[in-house]
Amino acid sequence: MANEIAPFPLKGGAWVADGRRFHLPLLVRLASLRQGTVVMLAVSGVSEPVEIAIEGTERRVTVQPGALEPVEVPPGAARLVLKGERAAIGAARVAYFPVRGQFPLGRVILKLHSFLQGFRNAGEPGADLRQRWIAASDAARHLGFQMAARLASSPLQRQLWLPVYGKYRAQFVGDFAQVVPAEAAPLLLLASPVGASVPSDADLEACAAALRAQTDPAFDWLVAVDPARLERDGARLATLVKGIGRLVPAIGDGETSALAAALAEPEAADRLVGVLDPRGAPTRDAVAMIRATFADRPGLMLLYTDAERRDAAGAPVEGVFKPAFNRHLLESWPYFGALTVVRGARARAVGLRPAFAGAAPYDFLLRYLEGLDAEAVRHLPRIAYSGPDLPAGFADAETGAHAAAALSESLGLPVETTEGGRFLRPLFPVPQDRPLVSIVVPTRDRAELLGMTLRTLIAQTHYRNFEIVIVDNGSVQPETFALFDEVKGLWPATQIVRDGGNFNFSRICNNGVAATSGALILLLNNDIEVIDGAWLDEMVALIARRDHGVDTGVVGAKLLYPDRTIQHGGVIVGLFDxxxxxxxxxxPEAEGQEGRLLVRQDLSAVTGACLLIRRDVWDAVGGLDPERFPEDCNDIDLCMRVRRAGYNVVWTPHALMIHHESASRGRHRTAEHRARLRQQHAHFEALWASHVFVDPHYNPNLSRVNLFASVGKAPEDARAARGPEVRGAG
Known part of the structure; x- marks a missing residue:
């Protein structure tokens, strides 16, 4: 069986003025008849990227040699044109893979293709056909995963998930049935900004209609209108909101004007207050779910909900599913989003600061949260608002700059903007005393891998106050011992700890930690390549943080495979049980769900391949568990215990390394090895109920059998208000 499945070749056709035609097969043309389809294109026989056009359309795509590129084939398309001169592309070949879900029997097609390819390559007609089919299934599964990962970075992904979201929406949006009595919770005061031209009259009318349809009528609606528009169009606007809203002149622009109008209301102190963007509309049960949650939680001070995006025609296209309270994410951008509701009395006491312009609501949010513990902030994982199709992050660079100034004042340190002003990055300082970091590296021979790790660690790392503890688990090769001597010469603060037992990653690491003396402990695999000199400064600065309710116990890094695709962007507990x-x-540049791969964030777990932990936290939770988890689950279990003890686990994209994953032990798993892993997974399930665990930094509306944050077929739990707390099965 070949290691890789060859794509289906496209038949080359005539040369035209700007390139060569390639014919789409009948299978693709039939699949695209109704509403188009998506395929993965591949190009070989060239050394430079090439441009491919779909004949008869304006669609173009650039394909890198050897890479997969998703492309939408519209209805009626029959040919592609490979652009270029004959001399440059004469030897080029174009091929494709069908994308799962776009073709009838798509998965079976890939398996059969893999099976037949393996049979041809092996040239052994008498070989075990069952084993060939198993190998073909494994190859097709791996290819399907690779295509899914490529699609996750493509704008076509949303199109492919739209039918799934449509089915989810039909059942689980607008389905909150409870309506609490008027006296059970304060009335909700909603305030909407109406600018000089935005929203349109049609949008405002639609928002008013949605409010008239609320199942819980215990709310008021304040509409803050740009003074010039109010003077010009006041009578028409009053007609649009008649019986449901009250017009007032706006002071300021956008969300700031709406919040200012709400806080100026004398009765606001006794109300719940939220800003409602009138470019969209609340779901019919929005007021009901918000008031019911405050009725259930007398100490609740801030509630935010999920939302959905609509296209330009007003059709829903995807959900915006948020994590529970996540301080580091909030310090990157105001991810709470639409329909964030606060208590009026505290909001009036905090007040607005117009000097922060478009970021004044963000500044307000930061100051409102000062002194509140996580229990006072809850996330309600239900869609309560359907709004415009806006990307994650701040609206523009100017707003981002104002937000950076607000956050800088809040934290008392410099803050820079990233991604063109969309996100923020606080520049947390490394402690002045530069604590000693004890780097524990378990190994057994494979000197070429370990040498890469240690040499790049020593040569590239800017933070120099570290010791290296190599835990040797039974090396026998002379090259390994020569490397030990070399490293001691390069970095005298190096010691070798001998561990002659069978492979038990947890025991090996624990023995290494026992020999260390640093206040900080870094677990580092022996197949990590350091490429960013500032990686350890970033991790040490984050783990030293003790402010605004943050008490960091563990920090993890962003790791790439050798081909520079993402290996570790954080761990979601509960995925695949x-x-x-x-x-x-x-x-590597993928944004992930709502931009989260681009920014720091709190998570429930990070990989132990590069994991920084405070010694006092390590001692408090007891290190790795060598009895239950000798090979697998040990790092996740450690992080979960750290979280349960009340410490933060933080992932950062600003510490970047390459992980040559499993190169030191190989990828092949015997039946005995698989049995051991199943047993360790069973131990993890017994401790953490992972088959029903919904990670607080994930969302119960997202699939637990998908790595790319796809909406699930149904919610994974009751969708009650939640926080970031982690508890075990017991």
Whole structure:
């Protein structure tokens, strides 16, 4: 069986003025008849990227040699044109893979193709056909995963998930049935900004209609209108909101004007207050779910909900599913989003600061949260608002700059903007005393791998106050011992700890930690390549943080495979009834769900391949568990115990390394090895109920059998208000 499945070749056709035609097969043309289809294109026989056009359309795509590129084939398309001169592309070949879900029997097609390819390559007609089919299934599964990862970085992904979201929406949006009595919770005061031209009259009318349809009528609606528009169009606007809203002149622009109008209301102190963007509309049960949650939680001070995006025609296209309270994510951008509701009395006491312009609501939010513990902030994982199709992050660079100034004042340190002003990055300082970091590296021979790790660690790392503890688990090769001597010469603060037992990753690491003296402990695999000199400064700065309710116990890094796709962008516990690296194998620049791969964030777990932990936290939770988890689950279990003890686990994209994953032990798993892993997963399930665990930094509306944050077929739990707390099965 070949290691890789060859794509289906396209038949080359005539040369035209700007390139060569390639004919789409009948299978693709039939699949695209109704509403188009998506395929993965591949190009070989060239050394440079090439442009491919779909004949008869304006669609173009650039394909890298040896890479997969998703492309939408519209209805009626029959040919592609490979652009270029004959001399440059004469030897080029174009091929494709069908994308799962776009073709009838798509998965079976790939398996059969893999099976037949393996049969041809092996040239052994008498070989075990069952084994060939198993190998073909494994190859097709791996290819399907690679294509899914590539699609996760593509704008076509949303189109492919639209039918799934449509089915989810039909059942689980607008389905909140409870309506609490008027006296059970304060009335909700909603305030909407109406600018000089936005929203349109039609949008405002639609928002008013949605409010008239609320199942819970215990709310008021304040509409803050740009003074010039109010003078010009006041009578028409009053007609649009008649019986449901009250017009007032706006002071300021946008969300700031709406919030200012709400806080100026004398009765606001006794109300719940939220800003409602009138470019969209609340779901019919929005007021009901918000008031019911405050009725259930007298100490609740802030509630935010999920939302959905609509296209330009007003059709829903995807959900915006948020994590529970996540301080580091909030310090990157105001991910709470639409329909964030606060208590009026505290909001009036905090007040607005117009000097922060478009970021004044963000500044307000930061100051409103000062002194509140996580219990006072809840996330309600239900869609309560359907709004415009806006990307994650701040609206523009100017707003981002104002937000950076607000956050800088809040934290008392410099803050820079990233991604063109969309996100923020606080520049947390490394402690002045530069604590000693004890780097524990378990190994057994494979000197070429270990040498790469240690040499790049020593040569590239800017943070120099570290010691290296190599835990040797039974090396026998002379090259390994020569490397030990070399490293001691390069970095005298190096010691070798001998561990002659069978492979038990947890025991090996624990023995290494026992020999260390640093206040900080870094677990580092022996197949990590350091490429960013500032990686350890970033991790040490984050783990030293003790402010705004943050008490960091563990920090994890962003790791790439050698091909520079993502290996570790954080761990979501509960995926596939255990835990998985979300967005694994995606492109290195992939944004992930709502931009989260681009920013720091709190998570429930990070990989132990590069994991920094405070010594006092290590001692408090007891290190790795060598009895239950000798090979697998040990790092996730450690992080979960750290979280349960009340410490933060933080992932950062600003510490970047390459992980030559499993190169030191190989990828092949025997039946005995698989049995051991199943037993360790069973131990993890017994401790953490992972088959029903919904990670607080994930969302119960997202699939637990998908690495790329796809909406699930149904919610994974009751969708009650939740926080970031982690508890075990017991």
């Amino acid at each position: 255990y835990a998985s690296h979300w967005f694994a194998s995606c492109q």
